[in-house]
Amino acid sequence: MSAPAPARPSGSAPVTRAGHRSRFSSVAAKYIMAITGLIFSAYVLVHMIGNLKVYQGPEAFNSYAHWLRNAFYPVLPYEGLLWILRVVLLVSVIAHIVCALILKSRARRARGGARAPSIRRRRGLGLSVFAGRSMLVTGVVLLLFVIFHILDLTTGTSPAAPDGFQAATHESSYAYSNLVDSFSRWPASLIYIVAMLALALHLLHGLVSSVYDLGIGVGSKARNILAAVALLVALVVALGNITIPVAVLTGLIS
Amino acid sequence: MKLTIDVWRQASDETDGRFVSYTVDDAAAEMSLPELLDRLNSQLVEEGEDPIAFDTDCREGICGTCGITVDGIPHGPEPHTPMCRQHLRSFSDGAHIRMEPFRSSAFPVVRDLVVDRSAMDRVVASGGFVSVDAGTAPDADTRQIPFDMAERALDFSACIGCGACIAACPNGSSHLFTGSLLTHLATLPQGKPERGRRARGVVESAEEEFGPCSVYGECAEVCPAGIPLSAISAVNREAARAAVRRNRDD
Numbered sequence: 001m002s003a004p005a006p007a008r009p010s011g012s013a014p015v016t017r018a019g020h021r022s023r024f025s026s027v028a029a030k031y032i033m034a035i036t037g038l039i040f041s042a043y044v045l046v047h048m049i050g051n052l053k054v055y056q057g058p059e060a061f062n063s064y065a066h067w068l069r070n071a072f073y074p075v076l077p078y079e080g081l082l083w084i085l086r087v088v089l090l091v092s093v094i095a096h097i098v099c100a101l102i103l104k105s106r107a108r109r110a111r112g113g114a115r116a117p118s119i120r121r122r123r124g125l126g127l128s129v130f131a132g133r134s135m136l137v138t139g140v141v142l143l144l145f146v147i148f149h150i151l152d153l154t155t156g157t158s159p160a161a162p163d164g165f166q167a168a169t170h171e172s173s174y175a176y177s178n179l180v181d182s183f184s185r186w187p188a189s190l191i192y193i194v195a196m197l198a199l200a201l202h203l204l205h206g207l208v209s210s211v212y213d214l215g216i217g218v219g220s221k222a223r224n225i226l227a228a229v230a231l232l233v234a235l236v237v238a239l240g241n242i243t244i245p246v247a248v249l250t251g252l253i254s
Numbered sequence: 255m256k257l258t259i260d261v262w263r264q265a266s267d268e269t270d271g272r273f274v275s276y277t278v279d280d281a282a283a284e285m286s287l288p289e290l291l292d293r294l295n296s297q298l299v300e301e302g303e304d305p306i307a308f309d310t311d312c313r314e315g316i317c318g319t320c321g322i323t324v325d326g327i328p329h330g331p332e333p334h335t336p337m338c339r340q341h342l343r344s345f346s347d348g349a350h351i352r353m354e355p356f357r358s359s360a361f362p363v364v365r366d367l368v369v370d371r372s373a374m375d376r377v378v379a380s381g382g383f384v385s386v387d388a389g390t391a392p393d394a395d396t397r398q399i400p401f402d403m404a405e406r407a408l409d410f411s412a413c414i415g416c417g418a419c420i421a422a423c424p425n426g427s428s429h430l431f432t433g434s435l436l437t438h439l440a441t442l443p444q445g446k447p448e449r450g451r452r453a454r455g456v457v458e459s460a461e462e463e464f465g466p467c468s469v470y471g472e473c474a475e476v477c478p479a480g481i482p483l484s485a486i487s488a489v490n491r492e493a494a495r496a497a498v499r500r501n502r503d504d
Contacts, residue, residue, distance in 0.1 A: 015373075017360070017373070017463050018358065018359035018426055018463060018465065019360075019460070019463045019464050019465065020461060020462070025458075026461055026465075026467075027457060027461070027489065027493040029466070031494065103466045103468075106465055107426065107427070107465045107468065109359060109465070110358065110360065110425060110426030110427065110465025111359060111423070111425060112357065112358065129470070129471075132468065132469065132470050135468070208469065209469040212490075213467075213487075214487075215487050215490040215491025215493075215494055215495075216487055217488065218483075219484055220482060223483065
């Protein structure tokens with residue numbers, strides 16, 4: 001750290017700086033956001049694939065839910081895998097949100113706060129640009145959704161959960177009937193569908209952004225491939241999940 | 255052609271500015287934007303008014319001195335073109351043009367369309383240079399480097415330091431500028447002995463002066479030097495590399 005002192009013209013007014021003076025660098029914040037974001041991305045992809053087992057019928061779905069609780073027993077205790085995931089995800093979500101808020105406030109300050117004039121965007125407002133600009137909104141929607149989702153299908157807390165909610169026991173799991181009961185209520189299904197659209201937008205920008213944030217140089221060709229992969233992952237995760245409430249509402253699953 | 259121009263007039267950083275509307279009756283399609291301002295200024299001087307202050311120097315797109323926001327877009331409607339190379343043929347006869355300074359917290363308005371971009375100079379002074387081998391020019395064949403490496407360094411060293419990327423950024427971030435600075439110096443052998451020290455100094459200074467990057471990609475769209483968007487990733491890459499190699503200069 002032996003950078004020369006910044007040159008300052010003599011006799012000029014004191015310099016006001018638009019950045020920050022915190023010891024916590026924005027570079028570190030962006031690495032944390034990128035890594036935790038990729039953890040969430042991998043998680044939602046695996047979660048979606050697991051959800052699709054609902055199409056194999058009640059027994060397959062319930063036994064999958066039961067396996068999640070007993071996975072790797074006796075190496076891991078009952079619900080060991082679930083608790084490892086819960087702790088990792090909880091720590092990640094807190095870190096992700098804290099960094100997002102810090103960066104957002106720094107960005108506002110650097111742009112000029114409330115006094116900043118709006119700038120016309122050269123890139124227009126296509127899907128990928130819209131996804132980037134709405135990260136904070138889709139992020140808040142996802143946070144509220146995750147809380148609702150846990151109350152609905154994990155803890156079974158009303159009014160989020162359906163009336164007939166049955167908690168899992170050491171012997172068996174009732175994930176299938178809980179899911180059907182929950183999605184049979186159209187407002188609940190609507191919440192899930194809207195949340196999945198928000199997730200698709202969040203993934204669309206987040207996956208591209210995380211690659212840049214990890215310091216990986218992306219050329220113009222590679223950028224197109226990256227954007228296409230992000231779109232594919234976003235659509236697969238969102239549409240894969242959206243089919244389930246639609247299937248319940250249309251009576252395909254009951 | 256006849257043009258109506260709304261120009262930002264501001265006496266200094268301490269006073270508030272406002273748009274003032276002017277009409278130029280004898281504009282021509284082949285005029286550049288600085289030439290339009292020159293024409294308007296002679297008109298203003300003839301009428302006994304204060305001419306509009308704006309930055310301009312080479313007028314051939316290589317010095318990076320000029321820079322105003324035209325109709326909300328840094329430099330103007332023509333992509334990858336500095337303000338001095340933007341011509342009135344981009345506008346229709348009778349058009350209404352709005353001209354204001356580059357907008358960002360890091361760029362205080364000095365007067366009218368002139369902003370203080372010394373925040374960028376402070377970033378460069380924090381290590382964005384090569385201080386070894388600074389004697390007379392060595393023989394061109396002394397250090398041989400592959401052609402594509404030289405080209406890559408040239409692509410990123412094309413930055414003219416105009417600040418349009420910062421003005422275009424919704425976050426007021428300088429990542430395109432900072433990243434191009436770090437990339438070209440880290441690519442060439444002359445820059446390698448100070449690579450780590452430079453990254454620490456430049457990134458720390460850039461964080462003090464500018465905002466964080468959200469990969470919106472607006473910067474590369476307005477860049478008159480055509481710096482590729484991949485430059486922005488160099489900031490995090492070089493900073494992380496320097497953090498891992500904690501006590502090393504290279």
